[in-house]
Every structure is written in structure tokens, then in C-alpha cells.
Amino acid sequence: MNVEKGYVDEPVPAEVKDLKEEIIKLKKEKGAVIMGHYYQKGEIQDVSDYIGDSLALARIAAETDARIIVMCGVHFMGETAKILCPDKKVLVPDLNAGCSLADSCPAEDFDTFIKAHPGHTVISYVNTTARVKALTDIVVTSGNARKIVESLPADEKIIFGPDRNLGEYINSVTGRQMVLWNGACHVHERFSIEKIKELKEQHPNAHILVHPECRKPLHLIADKVGSTAVLLKYAIESPVKEFIVATESGILHEMRLKCPEKTFIPAPPDDNVCGCNECSYMKLNTLQKLYNCLRFEQPEVVVPDELIESARRPIERMLAMS
Ligand code: CIZ
Secondary structure (H helix, E strand, C coil): CCCCCCCCCCCCCCCCCCHHHHHHHHHHHHCEEEEEECCCCHHHHHHCCEEECHHHHHHHHHHCCCCEEEEECCHHHHHHHHHHCCCCEEECCCCCCCCHHHHCCCHHHHHHHHHCCCCCEEEEECCCCHHHHCCCCEEECCCCHHHHHHHCCCCCCEEEECEHHHHHHHHHHHCCCCEECCECCHHHHCECHHHHHHHHHHCCCCEEEECCCCCHHHHHHCCEECCHHHHHHHHHHCCCCEEEEECCCCHHHHHHHHCCCCEEEECCECCCCCCCCCCCCHHHCCHHHHHHHHHHCCCECCCCHHHHHHHHHHHHHHHHHC
């Protein structure tokens, strides 16, 4: 079995006719639970036991009694599951599934930044490496960042990293002046405000749903700004029938399943013609890699013990506060 490429590079046996059925059979045999992030390919979401954002998936990971957790998401999500469940085997179908936002915040540089701001509470978005979490006081997700920041005393000095757009958004809705790390997600940064305005002219009744990792001008034209879970809830509960969705386009799969009678239009990026905005890291996980990952129980997410200890505290603090 060859896992050198960061995933198990083996052909699917000829007798396997239906990969989805085989995955469902294997996960039961192995006592595995499959977690699928909203940004995964639809076919991966279809075979997942749980679908959600990283907050929901972290909560489930913390409570599952499954022997194996297969995290269909990006590497930091696998790390978060491993940190919360060090005794379990945590697998990610393709370990090359990284995150541009996590990459925009190297631990050594973040450490220097923290030291340059003594007396500050350090809040880090979940899209960070375990080493950055270990330097953090409280981890947040886009779903709970506002609530957690608001729960801290008004005069508390705060560093927020690594997403400057989310940080700027939280500053604007809470009136805080958190010191922001200058990082960003390459997917959310590249939405085109001009193309979204053109779409809105063609669909005047559509509501614009915007993720807070997008740039500020998008927040200003949004009908709703929120995490994937918040945008999904809004789409389900709103009487509106059409939505322009400015976040990674994987979320449209669940939106369409939950609201088959509504229309969801992916907001376009400024650099392509196909019209939707995908995270190429998220899309590295495929059904074949997931099948092989269950079959060979590889590749495994490894986090050193001493890092698990220090990275767990800020995640547990988040789970307790949200
Ligand atoms: O927290 C997450 O899962 C991410 C990356 C986005 C969101 O809003 O759910």
C-alpha cells in the first residue's frame, strides 16, 4: 500500500461496482464515523454520517465513541479532531488538503506578534495549525466568534488571528478594537463585488449571503453575513426564494437538499468564467481516496503529545463558551 503522496494511491478493486455502497459497508465494519465539512464535494457529503461546519464537527468528535474518525475536510480539521480525541485513529483521505488561511499564519511569526503585544488575550480562528492553537487563549469559529468576543470584558485587549476580514467584521459588530493578524482565505478573498452586483441586478429579489471571511465591501451589500451554518439556517427559514451565496460553493449542496424549492446561485470569483468559487484543497478528497482511507486506515493525522496538551485547552475553552 502506497501512502507516500499523502493519500493511499491504490486502484479500486474491479469487483467494487458501487463506491458509495462500499464506503458505507466499510465504515460499519471498521467502527468508523465519517465527518463531512460543508465545503466537501457533494458525493462525499452524501456518504458522511455528519455534515457540518468545524464547530459542529469538533463537538461531534469530542463525543463520538467510534474507533476511527474520518475527517473529510482539510488538515487542520483532522488535527482538531485528533487533539480532542487523542486515543482515536483520525484519518483524512488526502493529507495534502491544506488551508491558505492556516498557511498565512506561521507559528513562529504569530509568536513574535503575540510577544509584541503583551497583556493581550489571544483569540485564534479555528483555521490554524495545532502549533498556532497552542499559542492561543481561546479558539473561535465563524459561528461563535462574535459571542465569545462579546463575552469578554469590554476593556480586555485582544489579538485576533489569522483572518483579518473576520476580525474586521467582529470589530465592526462588537465595537471592539482587536489587533488583527493580516491573514486571509484565498477563496473568500477572490469574490468579485462587481459580478455579484450584476447578479443582483438580474435577480433583484435574491438575498445576498456572505461569509465573514469575505472582504468588507461584500459585508456591506449582504442581506446576511454569517458562518456556513448561519447562512444555511437563514436560507431555510427565510421566505425568500432566491439566494446569491458568497462562500465556498460546496455549501450549495446542503442548501439545495434542505430547500429543493429555492434557487441558490454561487457568487462568482473575479478570476474565472465557470461562475463558482471552489477551494481546491477541500476538493482534494475524493470518493476513491475516502474508500482507500477506510480500507487501509491511512493516512493518519499525527499530532505530538506535548502539542495535543497545549492545543486542547483553547479548543475546550471555545466548546465551553459557545
Ligand atoms: O468553521 C468552519 O467550518 C468554516 C471554515 C467555515 C464556516 O463558516 O463554517
